[in-house]
Amino acid sequence: MTVRSSTQQHKPLPNCSAACPVHTDTRGYAEAVSEGDYERALELLLQANPFPSVCGRICHHPCEKECRRKEVDAPVNLRMLKRFVVENTKDYRRERRRRIEPFRGKKVAIIGSGPAGLTAAHDLALLGYHTVVFEQDSRLGGMLAHAIPRYRLPLHALNEDIDDILALGVEAKTGCRVGRDISLEEIRESHDAVVVAIGLSESVTLPIPGSTSEGVLPGITFLWDVANGHPPPLGERVLIIGGGNVAVDAARTARRLGVSRVFLACLESREEMPAWQWEIQEAQEEGIEILNSWGPKAILSRKGKVAGLELKHCTRVFDEKGRFNPQYDEARTMTLDVDQIVMTIGQRADLSCFNERELAMERGRLMCDPHTLSTSEPGVFACGEVMTGPGSAIQAIANGHQAARAVHHYLQTGERLVLPREEISHLGPLPPRVASLARPMPRKDAALSDPQERTRNFSEIESPFNEQQALEEARRCLACAMGAQLESSQACAGCLTCARVCPFGVATVERTAAMPAEECLACGLCAAECPAAGVALKRFGTNQMKKTLREMLASTHASHILRPFVIAYCCLYETTGRQYLQPQSREEIESSGILRVMVPCVGRLSSLDLVEPFELGADCVAVIACKEGACLYPGSEELLQRRVAHAQKFLEEIGLKWASLQYHRTQENAEASWPAIWKEVRRQIAPESGKEAFK
Amino acid sequence: MIVADQKPLHEVKEFVETHQKILVAGCGTCVTVCLSGGAAEARLLASGLRIAFQRAHHPKTIEDDTVLRQCDEEFVLPLLEKVKGEGFDAVITLACGVGVNFLADRLGAIPVFPGVNTTFYGAVMEPGLWAEMCSGCGECITHLTGGICPIARCSKRLFNGPCGGSEKGRCEVDPLNTPCVWQLIYDRMKELGRLHELRNIIPAKNWRPALDGGVRHTVRERIYRLEYKNR
Numbered sequence: 001m002t003v004r005s006s007t008q009q010h011k012p013l014p015n016c017s018a019a020c021p022v023h024t025d026t027r028g029y030a031e032a033v034s035e036g037d038y039e040r041a042l043e044l045l046l047q048a049n050p051f052p053s054v055c056g057r058i059c060h061h062p063c064e065k066e067c068r069r070k071e072v073d074a075p076v077n078l079r080m081l082k083r084f085v086v087e088n089t090k091d092y093r094r095e096r097r098r099r100i101e102p103f104r105g106k107k108v109a110i111i112g113s114g115p116a117g118l119t120a121a122h123d124l125a126l127l128g129y130h131t132v133v134f135e136q137d138s139r140l141g142g143m144l145a146h147a148i149p150r151y152r153l154p155l156h157a158l159n160e161d162i163d164d165i166l167a168l169g170v171e172a173k174t175g176c177r178v179g180r181d182i183s184l185e186e187i188r189e190s191h192d193a194v195v196v197a198i199g200l201s202e203s204v205t206l207p208i209p210g211s212t213s214e215g216v217l218p219g220i221t222f223l224w225d226v227a228n229g230h231p232p233p234l235g236e237r238v239l240i241i242g243g244g245n246v247a248v249d250a251a252r253t254a255r256r257l258g259v260s261r262v263f264l265a266c267l268e269s270r271e272e273m274p275a276w277q278w279e280i281q282e283a284q285e286e287g288i289e290i291l292n293s294w295g296p297k298a299i300l301s302r303k304g305k306v307a308g309l310e311l312k313h314c315t316r317v318f319d320e321k322g323r324f325n326p327q328y329d330e331a332r333t334m335t336l337d338v339d340q341i342v343m344t345i346g347q348r349a350d351l352s353c354f355n356e357r358e359l360a361m362e363r364g365r366l367m368c369d370p371h372t373l374s375t376s377e378p379g380v381f382a383c384g385e386v387m388t389g390p391g392s393a394i395q396a397i398a399n400g401h402q403a404a405r406a407v408h409h410y411l412q413t414g415e416r417l418v419l420p421r422e423e424i425s426h427l428g429p430l431p432p433r434v435a436s437l438a439r440p441m442p443r444k445d446a447a448l449s450d451p452q453e454r455t456r457n458f459s460e461i462e463s464p465f466n467e468q469q470a471l472e473e474a475r476r477c478l479a480c481a482m483g484a485q486l487e488s489s490q491a492c493a494g495c496l497t498c499a500r501v502c503p504f505g506v507a508t509v510e511r512t513a514a515m516p517a518e519e520c521l522a523c524g525l526c527a528a529e530c531p532a533a534g535v536a537l538k539r540f541g542t543n544q545m546k547k548t549l550r551e552m553l554a555s556t557h558a559s560h561i562l563r564p565f566v567i568a569y570c571c572l573y574e575t576t577g578r579q580y581l582q583p584q585s586r587e588e589i590e591s592s593g594i595l596r597v598m599v600p601c602v603g604r605l606s607s608l609d610l611v612e613p614f615e616l617g618a619d620c621v622a623v624i625a626c627k628e629g630a631c632l633y634p635g636s637e638e639l640l641q642r643r644v645a646h647a648q649k650f651l652e653e654i655g656l657k658w659a660s661l662q663y664h665r666t667q668e669n670a671e672a673s674w675p676a677i678w679k680e681v682r683r684q685i686a687p688e689s690g691k692e693a694f695k
Numbered sequence: 696m697i698v699a700d701q702k703p704l705h706e707v708k709e710f711v712e713t714h715q716k717i718l719v720a721g722c723g724t725c726v727t728v729c730l731s732g733g734a735a736e737a738r739l740l741a742s743g744l745r746i747a748f749q750r751a752h753h754p755k756t757i758e759d760d761t762v763l764r765q766c767d768e769e770f771v772l773p774l775l776e777k778v779k780g781e782g783f784d785a786v787i788t789l790a791c792g793v794g795v796n797f798l799a800d801r802l803g804a805i806p807v808f809p810g811v812n813t814t815f816y817g818a819v820m821e822p823g824l825w826a827e828m829c830s831g832c833g834e835c836i837t838h839l840t841g842g843i844c845p846i847a848r849c850s851k852r853l854f855n856g857p858c859g860g861s862e863k864g865r866c867e868v869d870p871l872n873t874p875c876v877w878q879l880i881y882d883r884m885k886e887l888g889r890l891h892e893l894r895n896i897i898p899a900k901n902w903r904p905a906l907d908g909g910v911r912h913t914v915r916e917r918i919y920r921l922e923y924k925n926r
Contacts, residue, residue, distance in 0.1 A: 531733035
């Protein structure tokens with residue numbers, strides 16, 4: 001029996017998360033990075049995806065394509081932030097590992113250890129199943145381990161993810177080929193459910209004259225052999241047929257094997273090529289010669305060995321309905337002398353591990369239902385590329401999650417689960433009016449090693465972000481829909497203050513104030529100025545900050561704190577490292593007499609935020625704004641200065657010295673400026689530090 | 696809208712020197728809009744007073760609460776209950792004078808102190824600037840002056856201006872911030888094609904509906920003391 005679960009609906013997601021097949025909390029991890037909490041960022045990554053190390057390197061990052069920052073300048077480099085997180089939390093990641101003792105008394109077999117299979121194994125182990133992965137190779141990872149070239153994905157990165165998954169208690173049977181070492185039937189006898197995740201591991205070949213000549217290499221076999229240290233002997237000139245990512249991988253791999261002329265011929269024009277644009281560009285930098293709009297006509301051979309390729313001009317790849325239906329100008333041909341030809345025109349599943357009696361197949365394909373991920377046999381499911389056709393790693397991971405759900409449901413109820421159709425709504429583009437007022441900040445791209453250098457070997461070509469780059473890039477995130485919102489319409493007097501101070505023209509007032517989530521850039525200025533104290537900030541509301549402040553002070557002994565005791569509000573957006581982002585120890589606060597509070601733009605501090613620390617025992621409050629002209633939010637500097645002046649007057653009335661509330665700005669490097677400013681703050685407040693100045 | 700300015704903190708502090716548990720009551724309407732007595736200001740004042748008394752070694756319990764309007768029984772009731780129920784021995788209200796009175800009438804032995812000086816009925820001329828527009832005199836004469844009030848907006852409250860202190864369209868009392876209202880009336884009447892009417896002397900006004908006539912009340916018969924509500 002099949003049950004249908006209702007359509008899954010979500011609140012509007014930020015575009016980045018909506019575009020991600022596993023809906024990673026992209027905005028959340030960018031925020032965590034900007035706050036120096038890389039561990040929290042990792043937790044967010046792992047919540048959605050057991051392969052963050054892999055995806056930090058090779059994900060095609062659909063999140064970036066939809067990032068709303070592109071309306072301002074360029075998308076946030078989310079993939080590199082992800083990579084930064086995994087590179088900087090390795091110890092933490094090892095320590096957080098825990099083994100899940102299977103508690104459901106049921107056993108699930110996963111056939112194939114690519115991203116889909118291992119994701120399903122990961123989820124099922126977490127759900128309490130004894131999970132066993134069958135892998136024909138000696139190494140886990142499927143295509144990630146064998147077909148993605150090492151210069152893009154080094155093994156150690158893949159292993160970080162795989163080790164995590166195995167640590168859950170997932171059992172791996174490597175070197176065990178189904179159909180040879182064990183049959184599906186045998187597996188079914190000893191397991192309660194099976195997931196077939198064998199991927200598309202065979203290259204499709206072209207039935208053109210000469211295709212059986214020596215020197216015609218199937219693309220996947222070629223990449224597999226190179227990855228495993230058995231590169232085939234190659235001549236001076238190699239041609240790759242195909243325009244997808246595997247073709248580009250093969251071309252760049254051939255280049256690294258010392259081939260002096262590598263050609264890539266494909267039917268598509270440059271724009272139509274299905275390979276990622278950045279991959280194509282990098283390949284061209286490495287000297288790959290791309291022949292667009294040429295299709296193979298015949299492989300020329302000499303004594304049974306490849307000697308060249310005759311190409312015919314392709315006039316059209318897709319027909320009017322967008323279907324693949326290439327047309328050629330047979331009269332326009334060319335011949336290229338080459339020593340080897342690598343075929344990367346498509347892949348198919350190697351289904352020889354099953355027989356038709358065990359699992360139904362149709363025209364060489366596994367019969368399966370994409371809505372339930374089920375096959376012809378009850379309890380046997382399929383996921384990954386064998387189910388979906390060729391796709392990206394992250395799509396396979398998403399499909400692996402779904403398979404785990406389907407299996408879990410089946411094992412709990414005996415029924416098939418119709419996977420809910422996801423209806424993801426997102427915020428839509430940032431309105432141009434708002435985008436035009438946002439401050440541009442250039443995107444940081446990954447540094448690639450020099451093309452001359454990088455083609456000498458298979459070393460990773462991309463350098464990770466350093467901490468400063470990561471922090472700077474993370475704060476480019478617009479924190480979509482994490483800005484201001486009216487706490488209750490009752491609190492609002494419709495005074496228009498929010499609309500009058502909003503630097504982006506977002507806040508409006510009809511009967512009450514409205515800050516449309518999809519427009520607000522989360523500067524916090526309206527919240528700081530609202531006379532009804534009725535605007536809350538979803539991200540970094542200062543009430544939370546004050547709570548933290550109280551907690552920090554509660555853990556210190558007031559009498560042990562070095563006086564004068566200064567509470568320093570510093571701009572979080574100026575940090576270049578974690579030094580000042582990590583919480584201070586009690587001892588540090590007590591011995592330094594400085595309690596620093598890192599605020600994403602000190603412009604969001606209300607008058608109350610400036611005054612209240614004195615209640616908590618501060619002798620002095622220092623507001624340290626960013627260096628002149630550096631603020632992300634137009635108007636924030638002016639509003640803050642006026643607010644400080646207002647609070648200074650107020651404090652003076654209470655009887656505090658003018659120096660009790662100080663306004664400073666950093667110069668050049670903030671982290672170098674802060675200690676000097678703190679010293680200066682103490683000097684200003686201390687001199688005639690008579691007893692009457694402090695409690 | 697009623698405009699009010701905050702009293703100096705030391706003045707407010709003196710009001711409550713002898714009290715122990717004090718409630719600072721904000722008002723969510725006019726004084727919120729003119730940024731002098733809403734929830735944010737109530738919190739700030741409460742915090743400021745706590746600091747001041749703490750520093751004087753006389754710590755007191757000072758809390759804050761803000762209601763939508765301090766001039767309506769229904770909104771004020773929870774505030775009264777809080778004051779009485781939680782043992783506050785004084786209230787500072789940041790509402791206009793209306794709120795001060797309204798609370799004082801209802802708080803028995805508990806004193807109520809003003810936290811603001813109620814200044815005028817005014818409008819926002821530009822963000823952050825409020826100007827007086829009406830004096831609440833009880834009998835409006837602006838039909839005679841093109842809609843511009845010489846009572847509220849003339850320093851001398853002249854009915855037939857301008858006086859000799861009108862210079863280049865500005866009032867000699869405060870030329871920077873105050874236009875001469877009789878210049879404004881002149882320009883307006885000219886624009887309306889009614890300049891000739893200014894030849895007429897505007898007679899003395901009946902001031903009885905204003906403060907001179909004693910305490911004023913307004914009754915709306917259509918909802919006043921409904922019988923079915925009192926049954």
